Amino acid sequence: MPAIWAIGEIADGQPTKLTLELATLARTLAANSGGEARTVLVGAGAAAAGTAAATYGPAVLAVEVEAGLSDRPVASVVAPRVAALVAERMPDFLLIGASNDGKDVAGLLLGLTDLPVLVNGSGVTWGDGAPRVEMSTFGGKLVTHSTFAGTRGMVIVRPASVSAEAASAPGKVETIAVSVSAELPAVKVTGNVEESGAAAPIEEARIIVGAGRGIGSPDGLKVIEDLAAAMGGAVGATRAVVDSGWVPYGQQIGQTGKIVKPSLYVACGISGAIQHKVGVQTAGTIVAVNRDADAPIAEFADLFVVGDLFEIVPRLAAALRARKSGSA
Amino acid sequence: MNIVVLLKAVPVVGTERLDSGLLTDRSVQLEANGNDEYLLEKALKLTETHGGETIILTVGPGGSTEPIRKALAMGAARAVHIADDAIRGSDMRATLDVLAAALRKMQPWDLAFCGADTSDGQGGVLGAALAVRLGLPYLSYASEIEPTDAGVRIHRINLTGYDILEAPTPAVVMGTQLLGAPRYPSLRGIMQARSKPVEAWSLADLDLAPTTVGGGAATTKTLDSTKPPERAGATFVREAPDEAVARVVEFLAGRRLI
Numbered sequence: 188m189p190a191i192w193a194i195g196e197i198a199d200g201q202p203t204k205l206t207l208e209l210a211t212l213a214r215t216l217a218a219n220s221g222g223e224a225r226t227v228l229v230g231a232g233a234a235a236a237g238t239a240a241a242t243y244g245p246a247v248l249a250v251e252v253e254a255g256l257s258d259r260p261v262a263s264v265v266a267p268r269v270a271a272l273v274a275e276r277m278p279d280f281l282l283i284g285a286s287n288d289g290k291d292v293a294g295l296l297l298g299l300t301d302l303p304v305l306v307n308g309s310g311v312t313w314g315d316g317a318p319r320v321e322m323s324t325f326g327g328k329l330v331t332h333s334t335f336a337g338t339r340g341m342v343i344v345r346p347a348s349v350s351a352e353a354a355s356a357p358g359k360v361e362t363i364a365v366s367v368s369a370e371l372p373a374v375k376v377t378g379n380v381e382e383s384g385a386a387a388p389i390e391e392a393r394i395i396v397g398a399g400r401g402i403g404s405p406d407g408l409k410v411i412e413d414l415a416a417a418m419g420g421a422v423g424a425t426r427a428v429v430d431s432g433w434v435p436y437g438q439q440i441g442q443t444g445k446i447v448k449p450s451l452y453v454a455c456g457i458s459g460a461i462q463h464k465v466g467v468q469t470a471g472t473i474v475a476v477n478r479d480a481d482a483p484i485a486e487f488a489d490l491f492v493v494g495d496l497f498e499i500v501p502r503l504a505a506a507l508r509a510r511k512s513g514s515a
Numbered sequence: 516m517n518i519v520v521l522l523k524a525v526p527v528v529g530t531e532r533l534d535s536g537l538l539t540d541r542s543v544q545l546e547a548n549g550n551d552e553y554l555l556e557k558a559l560k561l562t563e564t565h566g567g568e569t570i571i572l573t574v575g576p577g578g579s580t581e582p583i584r585k586a587l588a589m590g591a592a593r594a595v596h597i598a599d600d601a602i603r604g605s606d607m608r609a610t611l612d613v614l615a616a617a618l619r620k621m622q623p624w625d626l627a628f629c630g631a632d633t634s635d636g637q638g639g640v641l642g643a644a645l646a647v648r649l650g651l652p653y654l655s656y657a658s659e660i661e662p663t664d665a666g667v668r669i670h671r672i673n674l675t676g677y678d679i680l681e682a683p684t685p686a687v688v689m690g691t692q693l694l695g696a697p698r699y700p701s702l703r704g705i706m707q708a709r710s711k712p713v714e715a716w717s718l719a720d721l722d723l724a725p726t727t728v729g730g731g732a733a734t735t736k737t738l739d740s741t742k743p744p745e746r747a748g749a750t751f752v753r754e755a756p757d758e759a760v761a762r763v764v765e766f767l768a769g770r771r772l773i
Contacts, residue, residue: 294643507773
């Protein structure tokens with residue numbers, strides 16, 4: 188009867204999409220192992236966010252925190268409270284999201300609890316007494332499965348590894364107090380700066396239109412954005428485009444950016460260097476638009492349109508819009 | 516200000532493979548992990564401006580020498596290389612033990628830098644765990660790092676911009692590509708690197724028993740590895756734009772993607 192906990196995150200008072208995916212996954216693993224699932228939410232507004240998370244099945248442990256900690260990075264507040272709960276209730280396995288805050292929580296928990304950790308999970312099933320974790324290794328070159336040698340551990344789960352599905356019956360929300368023997372060494376958040384151009388996380392997009400050096404200038408980005416809008420997708424970019432300052436780093440796909448797995452990737456003016464390839468080669472379908480038919484992206488694209496992206500991409504956007512309005 | 520840069524020697528991106536024991540084969544040519552090089556560059560800039568030394572810390576097999584030499588050629592003052600056959604196959608916890616022991620032995624330093632993740636592991640958790648083990652502040656996802664009177668200030672990227680974080684030093688900082696592109700070693704740097712010290716440490720130097728690390732002590736294990744199905748190869752569309760677009764639409768509709 189393993190106890191499996193999804194460690195969630197709260198954003199704008201709500202559980203994040205990744206949290207709902209983890210709650211769904213915890214519920215499935217509990218059902219397949221005869222175990223028990225919980226969703227843990229730590230932070231201001233945890234009880235309110237817990238009501239939304241509970242519709243995904245597992246009962247929610249909601250831990251409110253003192254207002255005096257609001258100037259600390261989220262992970263440094265969450266991790267010691269989860270560690271204290273883990274010491275008290277001894278769950279067997281934790282599922283943690285592979286967001287920036289999630290990975291920080293997992294790393295701090297590793298230091299605090301010494302629990303074994305498997306990172307970069309792209310799928311989790313119940314195996315032989317422990318989760319069996321699928322990973323896309325070396326940028327998608329290999330698919331590996333790993334597990335724990337013992338009966339406890341934590342798994343870091345990538346976004347969109349499972350679909351969040353509400354349960355037939357919601358779980359309860361239990362608001363609990365957790366006392367922490369010592370806070371982590373102080374780091375203060377002393378300011379926040381909003382920057383324009385922030386977009387939804389591209390890891391969650393079903394369709395991504397990628398911009399490479401071939402767009403030539405920031406103006407060239409407009410046709411890419413327009414195609415993304417026509418497809419209901421997000422804009423991604425290569426490192427060269429991000430280094431030029433045309434697209435924010437959060438949208439960079441590749442070795443030092445995001446690793447994404449959309450159903451459709453449309454690569455525009457992208458040669459397909461290995462550093463980019465490792466970020467996107469597990470996409471369901473890849474369509475390339477490039478003037479150079481010998482570009483390396485030919486090796487991993489499904490359809491390769493040999494042509495000038497400025498002639499192809501606007502026409503494609505127009506054709507998709509015409510098709511949509513025609514079928515409506 | 517002295518800065519230790521944790522530099523992982525990873526297989527050259529694109530050439531990675533697993534060995535018969537399902538461990539990353541690190542007998543192939545190794546290069547500095549891409550994300551670690553951004554931190555190295557930032558460390559070099561900071562120590563050039565504010566004084567002090569940039570020191571490289573690498574845990575890895577003999578093939579790590581080349582990326583270490585390159586880091587020294589870029590401007591790092593010296594390096595510590597922990598190479599011990601017993602470390603092979605270590606899990607996260609054992610890797611953490613080794614790095615924490617090394618960082619303790621290397622004290623005093625002001626900042627320890629690590630990259631956001633590695634191209635062969637993609638964990639991104641060791642920096643945080645190290646900070647906890649060492650009892651130090653942890654600052655992550657830095658797009659900017661600057662010293663303050665009493666410590667360090669960073670910009671931490673988020674979905675809408677960045678937060679400004681401050682902490683006293685010593686501290687552990689994890690950073691991103693936004694710190695700036697790494698420099699190329701100069702010819703002079705390459706010459707100087709030959710005489711820079713690289714200390715070789717073993718587990719015994721860190722007072723760690725070989726039985727506590729490596730594959731035998733691992734708490735996680737890889738069960739199997741398969742190659743994903745090969746893509747069938749690209750179908751080329753070479754028609755004029757209007758006709759080409761019609762073919763793309765047909766293709767996407769056929770796969771129910773639009």
